[in-house]
Amino acid sequence: MTFDPPTIAAVLAGGTGARMGAALPKQLLDVAGRPVLQHTLEAFQASPAVDRIVLVMAEGHHEAAWTIAKTANVTKLSAVIGGGATRADSSVAAIRWARSQPEVGDDAKLLIHDAARMLVTGRIIADVAAALDGAAAATAAIPSSDTVVEVHDGRIIAVPDRSALARVQTPQGFRLGLIAAAHDAAAADPAFTATDDCSVVLRYRPDTPVRTVPGSERNLKVTGPADLVLAEALLRA
Numbered sequence: 636m637t638f639d640p641p642t643i644a645a646v647l648a649g650g651t652g653a654r655m656g657a658a659l660p661k662q663l664l665d666v667a668g669r670p671v672l673q674h675t676l677e678a679f680q681a682s683p684a685v686d687r688i689v690l691v692m693a694e695g696h697h698e699a700a701w702t703i704a705k706t707a708n709v710t711k712l713s714a715v716i717g718g719g720a721t722r723a724d725s726s727v728a729a730i731r732w733a734r735s736q737p738e739v740g741d742d743a744k745l746l747i748h749d750a751a752r753m754l755v756t757g758r759i760i761a762d763v764a765a766a767l768d769g770a771a772a773a774t775a776a777i778p779s780s781d782t783v784v785e786v787h788d789g790r791i792i793a794v795p796d797r798s799a800l801a802r803v804q805t806p807q808g809f810r811l812g813l814i815a816a817a818h819d820a821a822a823a824d825p826a827f828t829a830t831d832d833c834s835v836v837l838r839y840r841p842d843t844p845v846r847t848v849p850g851s852e853r854n855l856k857v858t859g860p861a862d863l864v865l866a867e868a869l870l871r872a
């Protein structure tokens with residue numbers, strides 16, 4: 636008998652929400668009567684593509700996370716772990732946790748997701764997971780409807796061809812062995828910085844294609860106060 640490798644969702648909620656400027660990390664703020672984190676966990680709980688969830692949570696809020704998960708009956712939640720100083724450090728914490736699990740090998744699928752993207756849909760989660768059957772790395776992405784420019788010292792120095800540009804979202808999915816190797820290589824690079832995990836693969840495993848699947852404008856990242864209003868409006872629409 637053969638078994639499919641498991642699919643693990645790593646929900647990153649290790650940030651403090653500086654740009655939100657609230658007393659609590661933004662993942663604990665309410666939108667339409669439920670914490671941002673609860674909306675996100677519910678999306679992964681409901682996805683048939685996901686077997687288990689690991690939550691990377693900001694220090695001092697682990698108990699609150701378990702309470703939210705219990706309230707929402709998030710039975711797939713396997714662990715709440717501590718993160719790191721940067722988003723990349725929190726990804727590494729999730730990767731290490733996944734690798735420490737019995738019967739989880741390099742072929743497991745790891746879907747790394749911002750807790751702040753609370754309106755992620757089942758379709759996007761399923762598409763990213765399915766893309767990993769044909770590639771070792773994949774992300775949700777949407778076209779840019781704005782012209783994007785490169786700015787230096789307050790002056791535009793380039794206007795890249797918009798048709799070749801996309802805005803990446805999460806989840807970003809990887810075969811576990813690949814993303815672990817890419818982050819290991821990053822750890823040995825003193826100049827390493829990254830704002831997402833696909834760029835870690837692109838930089839340190841450049842021979843591995845990173846596929847894109849359609850994201851959605853709805854899959855916004857709650858970042859500042861206006862995003863809370865927007866997310867609530869989208870939920871009620």
Ligand SMILES: Nc1ccn([C@@H]2O[C@H](COP(=O)(O)OP(=O)(O)OP(=O)(O)O)[C@@H](O)[C@H]2O)c(=O)n1
Nearest residue numbers: 647648649650651652653654720721725750751
């Ligand atoms: N050290 C960090 C930083 C960020 N994140 C998570 O990564 C996602 C995207 O990060 P961001 O939107 O930047 O969240 P914050 O870091 O909390 O926000 P800010 O940058 O405004 O402080 C969020 O769900 C956040 O909780 C994380 O797990 N660990």
Ligand SMILES: C[C@](O)(CO)[C@H](O)COP(=O)(O)O
Nearest residue numbers: 722749803804805830831856
């Ligand atoms: C991972 C990400 O959501 C992709 O768009 C984004 O890079 C996170 O950026 P942040 O500054 O950590 O919110």
